Amino acid sequence: MCLGIPGEVIEFLPDQPDLARVDVSGVKRVINVGLLSDELLEPGDWVLIHVGFALSKIDEDEAAAALSFLQGIGQAYEDELAALQESRIE
Amino acid sequence: MRFVDEFRNADTAHALAARIAELCEPGRQYKLMEVCGGHTHTIYKHGLEDYLPEQITLVHGPGCPVCVIPMGRVDDAMALAAEPDVIMTSFGDMMRVPGSNGSFFDAKARGTDIRMVYSPLDSLKIARQNPDKRVVFMAIGFETTAPSTAMTVLRAAAEGLRNFSIFCNHVTIVPAIKAILDSPDLRLDGFIGPGHVSTVIGCRPYEFIARDYGKPVVTAGFEPLDILQSIYMLMLQLSRGESIVENQYSRVVPWDGNPVALKAIGETMELRPYFEWRGLGFISHSALKVREKYAAFDAELLFSVPGVRVADPTACQCGEVLKGVLKPWECKVFGTACTPETPIGTCMVSPEGACAAYYNYGRLTRTRVKEASRS
Secondary structure, three states: OOOOEEEEEEEEEOOEEEEEEEEEOOEEEEEEOHHHOOOOOOOOOEEEEEOOEEEEEEOHHHHHHHHHHHHHHOHHHHHHHHHHHHOOOO | OHHHHHHHOHHHHHHHHHHHHHHOOOOOOEEEEEEEHHHHHHHHHOOHHHHOOOOEEEEEEEEOOOOOOOHHHHHHHHHHHOOOOEEEEEOHHHOOOOEEOEOHHHHHHOOOOEEEOOOHHHHHHHHHHOOOOEEEEEEEEOOOOHHHHHHHHHHHHHHOOOOEEEEEEEEOHHHHHHHHHHOOOOOOOEEEEOOHHHHHHOOHHHHHHHHHOOOOEEEOOOOHHHHHHHHHHHHHHHHHOOOOEEEOOOOOOOOOOOHHHHHHHHHHEEEOOEEEEOOOEEEEOOEEEEOHHHHHHEHHHHOOOOOOOOOOOOOOOHHHHHOOOOOHHHOOOEOOOEOOOOOOOHHHOOOOOHHHHHHHHOOHHHHHHHHHHHO
16 A cells, blocks of 8 residues: 555546556556646656555656566565456546 | 565575674664565565564554544545435545444445545536435545545536535644654654655655664665665665665655645645544645635535544544554454454554464464564
8 A cells, every 4th residue: 555556557448537548567457647737748758656646756667666566565565466366546 | 577576585685684684783673673664564564574574664654544544534434425416436445444323334325325435536426417416525535535536526616516625634644753753652764755755755755864863764666675675775775874865666656755745735725734544543734625626525514514523432542553663463452353354443443464474374473473483
């Protein structure tokens, strides 16, 4: 829950500009990007996601570092990914 | 993975450690607190204390949101969940936190409708799908999760949803740091500032620590070298007799935080006069509640909440661990009655809790030897 997980923006949902489909370690889910409305966000950008909300825009290197940190954590990250897999934000 | 290697390189770590050692004044002991549970995790996973000179002790702070939820609030949530037609929703991390009558998992096993969600937006969806039920979201966490709850309340209000509410347990990190600074138990020399919380609140809220208490603060990233570099920056300030706020994690943390997130929190929530933290007791202005404007989404107003204060189990010394007064292994029940499988205290529940981090990475023997050699 407290983990910031990196995801790559794939596309924005039509008619719902606050929602975007992202790829997190191969898991593709919808998240809310409303907290980044001050930033220019495009498909291909990376974001740090907390409980279904993108909290900051990051570069690809930082995303790789964050992912490696999370993989090192082990179970907690697996639990977070499992929870994300169950998520159906709309 | 060039970047990761840069942040993990053992040679760089040793070089940094040597520079840190050079900054230590002979005969002086340094106590630096890492506030955030994520940092605690990195420190134990990579054995960072073993890189540091004996003179530097890392003290683990209260920055584990699950760890600081008092038993009484868990009991309150259970009482809410037991009300007719209620579906209680919660992050997975919260499910094993013990109340006086067991955890959410125990209540779920007894037939209470408690569901695990990834996001408060999933909870909102459950409310849309179950118009004849009253869906409550157990909102916990520091400023990292508070914006998500705030945005969800705003969304619920925009949709005019009438069967969704939050049981607000959001806490704010700065008053907890101030309580620790004011505590006579502990003399600290500096702080490794939290990473993700600072993404939201920025670095300015820590300025009073440097200005009024004369302690340096460095906001840090989560890689091992981030933390070593932050310790170096703290030691450099201490060696010069300075105390300012610095941002080692500027590649993610903007100095002014995330204004959209802060606005959403400010719109929907306000500070409580006081709130109880597990182990730390009551701290003024340290938690958030739903603003009157959004009262229709405040579970504390919609339901009767017992609000009974429940003392922590006497054997558990989480409070001393959260304040950094005791090392996890110095607790009476650590590793015996209290383990990650059967936690008595919250510090053993969350992977970010200091006790669980110690337990999982087997730092016990090494740290004990180091502590023994010091005394």
